[in-house]
Amino acid sequence: MGNNKVQSAIRKYNQDKTRLMDILIEIQKDENHISDEAARIISEKLELSIVDVEQTISFYHFLSRESQGKYTIYLNNSVVSNMMGGKIVAETFENEVGCKFGKVTDDGLIGLFDTACIGMSDQEPAALINGNVFIHLTPFRVKEIVRDMRAGKDVKKMHTSYLGGSQNKSEYLNSVVRNNIMRMGPVLSDDYNPGTIIMKNLPQLTPEQVIEEVKSSNIRGRGGAGFPTGLKWEFCRKAKGDKKYIICNADEGEPGTFKDRVILTEKPKLLIEGMVIAGYSIGATEGILYLRFEYKYLEHYLENVLKEAREKNLLGKDIGGIKGFHFDIRIQFGAGAYICGEESALIESVEGKRGEPRDRPPFPVEKGYNDCPTVVNNVETLCSTVKIMLNGGEWYSSLGTPESTGTKVLSISGDCRYPGIYEVEWGLTITDILDMVGSTDVQAIQVGGPSGSLIGPEEFERKLCYSDLVTGGSFIIFNYNRDLLKNVVLNFTDFFIEESCGSCVPCRSMTPLFKQKLEKILSGNGVASDLEDLKNWGKLMKINRCGLGHTAANPILTSLKNFKYLYEEKLERGKEYETGFNLEQAVSESCEATTRVPEF
Amino acid sequence: MADIINFTIDGKECVAEKGTLILQAVQENDIYIPTLCNYKGVKPQGSCRICTVRANDRLTTACTTPVGDGMEIENDTSEINDFRKSVIELLFVEGNHFCPACEMSGECELQALAYRFQMMVPRFTYQFPKREIDARHPKILKDQNRCIRCKRCIRTIKDEKGRSVFAFFGRGKNIEVNVDPVLGSKLTDKLAAKAVEVCPVGSILPREKGFRTPIGQRKFDHEPIGSEYKH
Numbered sequence: 145m146g147n148n149k150v151q152s153a154i155r156k157y158n159q160d161k162t163r164l165m166d167i168l169i170e171i172q173k174d175e176n177h178i179s180d181e182a183a184r185i186i187s188e189k190l191e192l193s194i195v196d197v198e199q200t201i202s203f204y205h206f207l208s209r210e211s212q213g214k215y216t217i218y219l220n221n222s223v224v225s226n227m228m229g230g231k232i233v234a235e236t237f238e239n240e241v242g243c244k245f246g247k248v249t250d251d252g253l254i255g256l257f258d259t260a261c262i263g264m265s266d267q268e269p270a271a272l273i274n275g276n277v278f279i280h281l282t283p284f285r286v287k288e289i290v291r292d293m294r295a296g297k298d299v300k301k302m303h304t305s306y307l308g309g310s311q312n313k314s315e316y317l318n319s320v321v322r323n324n325i326m327r328m329g330p331v332l333s334d335d336y337n338p339g340t341i342i343m344k345n346l347p348q349l350t351p352e353q354v355i356e357e358v359k360s361s362n363i364r365g366r367g368g369a370g371f372p373t374g375l376k377w378e379f380c381r382k383a384k385g386d387k388k389y390i391i392c393n394a395d396e397g398e399p400g401t402f403k404d405r406v407i408l409t410e411k412p413k414l415l416i417e418g419m420v421i422a423g424y425s426i427g428a429t430e431g432i433l434y435l436r437f438e439y440k441y442l443e444h445y446l447e448n449v450l451k452e453a454r455e456k457n458l459l460g461k462d463i464g465g466i467k468g469f470h471f472d473i474r475i476q477f478g479a480g481a482y483i484c485g486e487e488s489a490l491i492e493s494v495e496g497k498r499g500e501p502r503d504r505p506p507f508p509v510e511k512g513y514n515d516c517p518t519v520v521n522n523v524e525t526l527c528s529t530v531k532i533m534l535n536g537g538e539w540y541s542s543l544g545t546p547e548s549t550g551t552k553v554l555s556i557s558g559d560c561r562y563p564g565i566y567e568v569e570w571g572l573t574i575t576d577i578l579d580m581v582g583s584t585d586v587q588a589i590q591v592g593g594p595s596g597s598l599i600g601p602e603e604f605e606r607k608l609c610y611s612d613l614v615t616g617g618s619f620i621i622f623n624y625n626r627d628l629l630k631n632v633v634l635n636f637t638d639f640f641i642e643e644s645c646g647s648c649v650p651c652r653s654m655t656p657l658f659k660q661k662l663e664k665i666l667s668g669n670g671v672a673s674d675l676e677d678l679k680n681w682g683k684l685m686k687i688n689r690c691g692l693g694h695t696a697a698n699p700i701l702t703s704l705k706n707f708k709y710l711y712e713e714k715l716e717r718g719k720e721y722e723t724g725f726n727l728e729q730a731v732s733e734s735c736e737a738t739t740r741v742p743e744f
Numbered sequence: 745m746a747d748i749i750n751f752t753i754d755g756k757e758c759v760a761e762k763g764t765l766i767l768q769a770v771q772e773n774d775i776y777i778p779t780l781c782n783y784k785g786v787k788p789q790g791s792c793r794i795c796t797v798r799a800n801d802r803l804t805t806a807c808t809t810p811v812g813d814g815m816e817i818e819n820d821t822s823e824i825n826d827f828r829k830s831v832i833e834l835l836f837v838e839g840n841h842f843c844p845a846c847e848m849s850g851e852c853e854l855q856a857l858a859y860r861f862q863m864m865v866p867r868f869t870y871q872f873p874k875r876e877i878d879a880r881h882p883k884i885l886k887d888q889n890r891c892i893r894c895k896r897c898i899r900t901i902k903d904e905k906g907r908s909v910f911a912f913f914g915r916g917k918n919i920e921v922n923v924d925p926v927l928g929s930k931l932t933d934k935l936a937a938k939a940v941e942v943c944p945v946g947s948i949l950p951r952e953k954g955f956r957t958p959i960g961q962r963k964f965d966h967e968p969i970g971s972e973y974k975h
Contacts, residue, residue: 195911195924503808646919653838
């Protein structure tokens, strides 16, 4: 294999160990895997041990030590994908390709893998093939795609539909992905010429004045945690450090969420401007856009937008004519790890390491990337701050409700007539939202993805706001034909088992136990005490370090709270204890081998 | 002189220097908090979660959180102790810990904690995972069955260039601690002994030196773990 390619990837990133992720991603792309030889060379050049290199490789879903095939298919196995026919698509892939998921064909041509939500919930079933997005898959399309692969066709030329609307069909993107913007507000509206704030307003304002304006808007972080943005900037501004960083969190890994993908496609200039404004106010010289690997198809497009921004002096030296204000942005890709959406795990990942969350304190605003003060903001948050600077904090705080100001971009999918992106003011009720997207006969909604809650009709009058129903913006709607426990809760539980970083004991070892208990109940062997166990065990999740650990049992805990009858109707009645162990089944293989018939 | 701050542990008034971690502050007041992934002289990381306390009504690990002025810490309560016992039980069921057959029995911190917290039968189902023993290295054995993934070896054992001899592999329930194929074979006697010493269980064992301490003279044979603290 090409040692030269490995060497050149290492050279490209100046033998810098904090760029290990980039080096690995580059080699993976060129060679479909990272060979023993490649790992050895990297370890030598970067002065790391081999196990140190391997610990990073083995952490990320899209990095591998074995070849993943010339064509590597990652089919989304999320709840929404399965609702839209993902299972039959998966079966067709297995039959046509001739191997099971997790394997590569003997000739090394096609590798078949599954992956968690790829941010296409409004156009499922979808897959990534060599980084290119394929949407609306059907058995017919699968057969066609596999035929094309056997014929050696270029992945970029396999699409049969028109390219997606608006920027998706721009020359740097060439993608079939749909935007499905169903409703726009300040973030998504088309009436602003990006760069205006940097050129006209910023030179008139001190960093402190910018922070004051953002604070007066009362905007809170749109990733889900809801920390006041202005306050975060102020903490970072006041923190001691020679160098400061602004990182945009575009990891968007919460299944059912896809709003950032649309913003990145349609409003990247707004995002860059938001990062520049944040950089100016906190005193940063470097911005990093941490983009999930699933969105790698946006790379050339976004690089080009950055290039144009540099040409217009919206990035670079003395930006907007402000003497001494130097700021630039680089893109850092993740490599497939939900946990990297957690800000401290994200920072670890940007440093080239496993995405394990850090202990806090210290918080990133004091000690973040390379131990320097760092602000991590969501895509939507940064875009919103541009409009706050444009129209004023007072204007922004007049939108929404008094305590939850502004708008929220929602990602809505599942059983509704118009799945897509909706920018709405805070304060709508769930019923409003269902009416807006054309949903009737709704059995349940997963609000905020697997880490959020599964709620039923009795909660549909709840309001979208920080004091009631907080969300990062994902709604997955289920009608009465859906089996919530089997097809939703179990899938989400599997998701958390797969995505736990493995550091905290309760997170890594409780999640499989939750799944076993759920399967016991689903197989009809559950008793009332099993439900009590689930409830009690759930309390232990609160001692985990990070948000993933805290919420990993939420699919079970919130469905148990809101849909207890679904569990109860599966229980064995009148029984106090049931092991769930089937002796007959357990010994059947030995019985067959010895031709003995057991007497139970 | 450093600032002195006041805080309470289970209602008892205590003092500590500002900036002290809860764990140390509590220990200085002669009160026991169980620890497992923590190791003297190594930067704490709070991954086993066994030192969890409730500080100002928030669950947090004592080994990583600084004590604050006026902080109210709950340590020896039924809620916290049950969390700790659960963590011990989880470690037993997620791995393969057969104490009677383990040469670290009596010196194993996990076993000693199980005794101290009076674990009889874990409430969780044993997972009996299939795990390997790595015997490729001249000075040490790495038994994955007994590894509790506390990272003590990862954080402590570095070669002269600061490279890690041990590192995590994988993630989630399948996470393992692997030994570097190159550095593992070059391990000095001193580092090998250190690796064995930092391992709280019997996952890193010296080769050709079994059962060094007779049963009856082992660390936890006479007194429970944490007996150096009065409360």
